Amino acid sequence: MRASIAIVLALAAFVATNAAQYNVTWADDGNPLDLSVNCSDVVQFSWGPRHELEQSRGYGCGRPTIRNFGEGVGIVAPLVFANPGTYTFACNINDHCTSGKQLAKVHVGACATPKNTITWGYRRDNASYAAIELTCGETLTFTWASGRHDVAEVEKADCVSPTIAYFGNGTRFENGTYMPPAATGSVSITYNKAGKHHYKCDVPNHCSVGRMLLTVDVTCPHTASPPRRRSPPPRKWVQWP
Ligand SMILES: *[C@@H]1O[C@H](CO)[C@@H](O)[C@H](O)[C@H]1NC(C)=O
Numbered sequence: 001m002r003a004s005i006a007i008v009l010a011l012a013a014f015v016a017t018n019a020a021q022y023n024v025t026w027a028d029d030g031n032p033l034d035l036s037v038n039c040s041d042v043v044q045f046s047w048g049p050r051h052e053l054e055q056s057r058g059y060g061c062g063r064p065t066i067r068n069f070g071e072g073v074g075i076v077a078p079l080v081f082a083n084p085g086t087y088t089f090a091c092n093i094n095d096h097c098t099s100g101k102q103l104a105k106v107h108v109g110a111c112a113t114p115k116n117t118i119t120w121g122y123r124r125d126n127a128s129y130a131a132i133e134l135t136c137g138e139t140l141t142f143t144w145a146s147g148r149h150d151v152a153e154v155e156k157a158d159c160v161s162p163t164i165a166y167f168g169n170g171t172r173f174e175n176g177t178y179m180p181p182a183a184t185g186s187v188s189i190t191y192n193k194a195g196k197h198h199y200k201c202d203v204p205n206h207c208s209v210g211r212m213l214l215t216v217d218v219t220c221p222h223t224a225s226p227p228r229r230r231s232p233p234p235r236k237w238v239q240w241p
């Protein structure tokens with residue numbers, strides 16, 4: 001862990017009480033970040049000079065991008081880690097990753113909820129959900145015990161792109177049928193095909209202000225991986241333990 005990481009207990013976290021916050025200076029300073037956190041903790045990446053925060057499939061430079069959480073100068077990007085596993089990040093601007101070792105691994109321990117169950121809620125702390133990596137055959141469940149939410153699959157990882165499908169309480173609503181927001185809900189989606197899926201809560205402001213936007217990256221054995229962004233040497237994707 002690099003010296004510039006600070007940790008606080010967030011006393012007023014809305015979704016997860018007792019969640020810790022780690023403040024990380026994201027820099028090409030030759031020190032890759034290797035951080036272990038508890039489920040639902042927030043890691044706040046921030047930087048001054050121009051960088052990008054790409055969540056990548058696998059650890060290394062030029063790996064396939066799952067989601068870009070910010071590119072530019074003077075950015076504060078808090079991420080919440082809502083599922084166990086290892087999450088990997090890089091800045092692939094110029095030689096920031098290759099020479100500057102601007103890489104991160106965040107290891108997330110067990111959650112209070114079962115594996116692959118996301119507590120879906122409005123984030124008063126501005127934290128974006130780190131993308132979740134799944135393999136074919138796995139099921140992801142969104143649950144909420146209070147608040148008025150739904151789950152809408154959208155074309156891109158933003159709050160304005162067109163909706164592909166709505167999901168409500170276990171039922172898939174086709175053709176843009178609106179699922180009225182409910183006070184409690186549970187939506188389960190099982191993946192059989194490789195690719196990225198993006199979900200938001202369709203209730204006004206819940207995506208844009210409440211950061212209810214989640215990318216799910218599904219990989220399947222024996223299928224071709226999507227084209228790589230910066231032609232790295234061929235490497236086999238390894239699932240982190
Ligand atoms: C982390 O950053 C937040 C907001 O940017 C700040 O309020 C908090 O005091 C910082 N924590 C530490 C330990 O520096």
Ligand SMILES: *[C@@H]1O[C@H](CO)[C@@H](O)[C@H](O)[C@H]1NC(C)=O
Pocket residue numbers: 020036037038
């Ligand atoms: C996880 O939470 C437990 C209990 O609150 C705490 O003792 C432990 O230090 C935490 N671990 C990390 C990596 O934050």
Ligand SMILES: *[C@@H]1O[C@H](CO)[C@@H](O)[C@H](O)[C@H]1NC(C)=O
Pocket residue numbers: 124125126
């Ligand atoms: C969330 O972002 C808004 C707009 O940038 C800012 O005004 C607010 O202080 C942020 N809240 C927290 C808890 O960081």
Ligand SMILES: *[C@@H]1O[C@H](CO)[C@@H](O)[C@H](O)[C@H]1NC(C)=O
Pocket residue numbers: 173174175
């Ligand atoms: C969605 O549209 C397709 C094609 O028009 C139709 O066959 C299907 O029944 C529709 N589904 C619902 C739930 O309305």
Ligand SMILES: *[C@@H]1O[C@H](CO)[C@@H](O)[C@H](O)[C@H]1NC(C)=O
Pocket residue numbers: 169182183184185186
């Ligand atoms: C969702 O489904 C559960 C289990 O079937 C049910 O108890 C609950 O009332 C449903 N919620 C809504 C808003 O329909």
